[in-house]
Amino acid sequence: MTRPNLAVNLGGLQMKNPVTTASGCFGFGPEYAPYIDLNRLGAIVVKGTTLEPRLGNPGVRIVETPAGILNSIGLQNPGVDHFISKALPYLKEYDTPVVVNIAGNTLEDYAELAKRLTAANGVAALEVNISCPNVKKGGMVFGTDCFMAAEVIRTVKQHTTLPVIAKLSPNVTNIVEIAQGVAEAGADALALINTLLGMAIDIHTRKPVLGNTVGGLSGPAIRPVAVRIIWQVAQAVNLPILGMGGIMSGEDAIEFILAGATAVAVGTANFVNPRATMDVLEGIEQYMEKYGVKDINELVGAAWK
Amino acid sequence: MTRPNLAVNLGGLQMKNPVTTASGCFGFGPEYAPYIDLNRLGAIVVKGTTLEPRLGNPGVRIVETPAGILNSIGLQNPGVDHFISKALPYLKEYDTPVVVNIAGNTLEDYAELAKRLTAANGVAALEVNISCPNVKKGGMVFGTDCFMAAEVIRTVKQHTTLPVIAKLSPNVTNIVEIAQGVAEAGADALALINTLLGMAIDIHTRKPVLGNTVGGLSGPAIRPVAVRIIWQVAQAVNLPILGMGGIMSGEDAIEFILAGATAVAVGTANFVNPRATMDVLEGIEQYMEKYGVKDINELVGAAWK
Amino acid sequence: MPVREMAKVVSNSPVKPGYYLMELDAPKVTEEAKPGQFVHIRVGRTMDPLLRRPISLYDIDKEKGILSLLYVVVGRGTRMLSEIEAGAELDIMGPLGNGFWLPDRATRCLVVGGGIGVAPLLPLIGMLDQAGLEQKILYGFRNADAVVGIDVVQEKGWPLAIATDDGSVGHRGFVTDLVKQAITDFKPDYYYVCGPEVMIRNVVWLMKEANIPGQVSLEARMGCGVGACLACTCKTRKRTGGQQSVTGGQLSVAGHEQNFDYSLVCTHGPVFGAGEVIFDD
Amino acid sequence: MPVREMAKVVSNSPVKPGYYLMELDAPKVTEEAKPGQFVHIRVGRTMDPLLRRPISLYDIDKEKGILSLLYVVVGRGTRMLSEIEAGAELDIMGPLGNGFWLPDRATRCLVVGGGIGVAPLLPLIGMLDQAGLEQKILYGFRNADAVVGIDVVQEKGWPLAIATDDGSVGHRGFVTDLVKQAITDFKPDYYYVCGPEVMIRNVVWLMKEANIPGQVSLEARMGCGVGACLACTCKTRKRTGGQQSVTGGQLSVAGHEQNFDYSLVCTHGPVFGAGEVIFDD
């Protein structure tokens, strides 16, 4: 039997298989190199990168919740220049496209990030984070306002030739509207979903557990919300979707693909199982074999098509 | 030592303790009478009631998700008249106030429901469901629009003398705005939160699992979202809050109270543990004893006050 | 009245690969248990999996206060159940559901089971036997590896015929073949059926053709198991007039325009009069 | 290089109420393990609890490929760990973190532990002993019931003094009392400390006063355990100039305006030079 086709095209980003990493859950790559062969990933999406280095949020940054976690990292990162000079050379050694997740406080930030990363050799696409719940300026504020979201994407598109993936916030009344807005602004693909806004209170200290009070909820707990959003958006907007939110296994990934995702990102699962990306990939392959699916693209949106 | 005070006043609804049942998760009461003494509940909130009987949604209505469930019951209920003539007499036997959760397709529906239930003897308060994700008309559509939400509450207030609790949808960009809207419209209290909109796809049939495609996510998975919403709204809106969303234990309930809830409702937990309401109540008492809290009201919002 | 009980697992071992027999020391649940009822089991202690799992009563030993369950591992809930060791405590609710009832006038009962659906039939067969009714038992399985729940039946010498899809045991073909034959040979005037929905539907259709009344035991995805969540519905013919009272555990929906009701498998059932149920095609 | 290994639980039993010693047959992790490192453990198999739990290496038997862990039950993760039976498989990642290093020039080491924080000190003490360094060991516990991790130390005859808050064992008072005394008596020129944060802070302060360098082993809530999630931070002095390379596992944050960094306990630590860490008050 000929091997089934796993390759997908995510709005211009060519991936040898649909499995990538969720930003912020895989560091800059080397952290998981002892556990998996990074060459086998469809792409690597790295931690959110900003123009200037960022320290991130103080205090407790993670708390476990039922089948999920809350995080309030706050975009700690060494800044784009450091990323380009130190992290990128390492990542270029691998036969895996590198997607850089970018976040800014202002439109100018996004423009500058897009410029520098496009000029740098070795970046395959930009994932534009307009949905981070853990920073005061920018972040989710952009992502919950339809007009602003589109503005950010338009700005990035003006300053790059790379495929632009718009990463949206699920914390909105009408995600389809925002997806349509960024589609019109020129996004090449959508990344769905970022974390849900949540919090936890320590009943003994009677204070919020997280240093930043609120945080982003991720992990299997949010999977039903992610699947619903992808299902809705995929039917309404003609852009390929990078699906994420609680994917732990190949079967979960298939659920996202059937809902309408062209590719999937594995986030929180890496913390639970450092081989999660490979288990997801192998699970997808097994499913395709079991049902004789010759091309993964046949499954995209198959639950409604 | 004198017994600590557990009594709370939820916008005019006097409760002997802060523990009640979440609508739709406790039937009309008798279902759990074999397991607990209904007299010990602070209040009983019954299944969503409509003007006319409703059949509810076809097909599979429940699916388990990580630390949660999706339901798409679709407001199956025998109608308000049947409730008044058959269910209410049974409930009146108990020394526990009865709160009726009402849902309508139109403003007229809400008005009529309020009228009939106010006229009926034995209803202590109305919980107005403007947040059901499982019905086509009304339901969440009211709850995600600030103006409509306020209209519904204004209408109900015009037709009742009972305390009115507005139950809001978490599936919105800005819940504080909606809470403020219904507060201005005269709501006496807020119920937070209804279910998150989610879905699940069966990867073998490649179809949505639920007969109604999408459903409402409840259970511990959503607790961090509920706590965050209560924390936000309690600080912005001067109304008592009935908190719910994944409460399984007394400790969970304390978390909600510290976030700003005056009372708590136990929903999905009943399915897991038919004594959940009593375990929650006893857990609250233990916590108060451990920390020498004399009055539960001291804890309301203590995480930010 | 149903109760919640922390039952002691007396034994829990495979009867064949994938199929388990669990014995529970559960005096309170056993005391009121009837054939056709079920228990609702918490298979883990954490929030995942969250819901209980419904499993029928396979044997009810009122003297010893011991319940037996016969179950097949199909997903992670049943897998976790199969990993529980003797001596452990198991959180169960029961007995739940209405259970089978004896026919009003009939004397010759056909008992039809398919796959793991034979589990609730064993106590029924005992009840019919004790009531002095003639019976014939017809079980269908996929193949020899899937044949379960027949030991006691054979021990007691109750009349049993088996069909397997591949003929590896008994008749080769469907149990409905045996049913057709029994309608002519055995001439039942009542029947009971439990198994996969498609099998139930076919049996009901055959019996309806032959004008024979009976009872069916259904499955549905459950939340509460006690009639509170309204999740476990099946379509039933609309009852005219009277409503079940609220103290009976639930309200049925009348007064609407459709010509059917959604009844609850957990409390109105799992056993329904065969004529009540509407099977969608 | 760290690995993920399905370790076999050789034994897992209480050393006193609430405190457990677990032995793991984990040849791969053991091979590279160093004192002060930890393993990241998946205590269940379902989605709740979700995260792994970090536990230090209490004993490293390179010959047999056996790791020992000493842990106290504080929440449900450690409770679940305590319920795992010998013979079971345990999903671990390790060895993680940097581990303790030998001092450059020092010869007389003070080893200070508090509560369960004594666990990672045992292999350190062995290492110091082997390196031929003088050492004095000072452990503090709440009371007699909380005294753990001293058997091997006593067996080997390593010099140990104990303080308990209530005086039920050894000195009555804090371990810092013993530290003060040791600074004058024992005249250490280096130290190691692990325990509750407030104790670490006080020890670091005393040693700083005395101008003695050392190492501290910290704890923080962890996600990944490998430097990928940036959850497990502690405040450290800003490094001037050079950055750790990306292939070292993480990038530190330089170029920002604050006079501190957030370092990662899982990979930059858990052991830090005492002078590096900034303790907030």
Ligand SMILES: Cc1cc2nc3c(=O)[nH]c(=O)nc-3n(C[C@H](O)[C@H](O)[C@H](O)COP(=O)(O)OP(=O)(O)OC[C@H]3O[C@@H](n4cnc5c(N)ncnc54)[C@H](O)[C@@H]3O)c2cc1C
């Ligand atoms: C009244 C009743 C009596 C039953 N008696 C028996 C019995 O005696 N022996 C036996 O082996 N099985 C019996 N079943 C089926 C049994 O409940 C399911 O096989 C079991 O719940 C599957 O759980 P899982 O976690 O292994 O599977 P999963 O597929 O992982 O379960 C996921 C979810 O779907 C539900 N579910 C899956 N299959 C079914 C099903 N067939 N019916 C209802 N819910 C389902 C589960 O309860 C759970 O909520 C009975 C079901 C009902 C409703």
Ligand SMILES: Cc1cc2nc3c(=O)[nH]c(=O)nc-3n(C[C@H](O)[C@H](O)[C@H](O)COP(=O)(O)OP(=O)(O)OC[C@H]3O[C@@H](n4cnc5c(N)ncnc54)[C@H](O)[C@@H]3O)c2cc1C
């Ligand atoms: C590097 C390192 C080494 C450790 N070594 C040991 C050891 O050898 N023996 C031992 O008994 N304990 C050790 N701990 C502490 C141990 O990890 C926690 O006690 C354990 O994670 C608590 O889990 P729980 O589910 O029982 O508690 P819960 O309070 O229910 O845990 C909830 C969450 O908080 C986290 N958490 C709770 N307490 C701590 C803590 N003190 N440090 C970090 N995270 C925490 C948990 O990991 C989990 O994510 C170590 C911690 C770290 C960071």
Ligand SMILES: Cc1cc2nc3c(=O)[nH]c(=O)nc-3n(C[C@H](O)[C@H](O)[C@H](O)COP(=O)(O)O)c2cc1C
């Ligand atoms: C610790 C952590 C850090 C994250 N950092 C980022 C980030 O920098 N940029 C971003 O767009 N998303 C970030 N996310 C969100 C994830 O990329 C992902 O959208 C989300 O976690 C849902 O997927 P999951 O459930 O598989 O983790 C982060 C998530 C976690 C848990």
Ligand SMILES: Cc1cc2nc3c(=O)[nH]c(=O)nc-3n(C[C@H](O)[C@H](O)[C@H](O)COP(=O)(O)O)c2cc1C
């Ligand atoms: C099966 C089911 C039925 C429900 N029906 C209603 C309803 O009729 N009206 C309503 O306002 N909320 C309804 N809800 C929402 C709950 O009242 C509650 O807001 C939600 O489930 C969150 O709480 P929990 O996580 O404790 O269940 C229902 C929830 C479930 C699970």
Ligand code: FES
């Ligand atoms: S399972 Fe809840 S009503 Fe039947």
Ligand code: FES
């Ligand atoms: S635990 Fe993830 S970076 Fe340390």
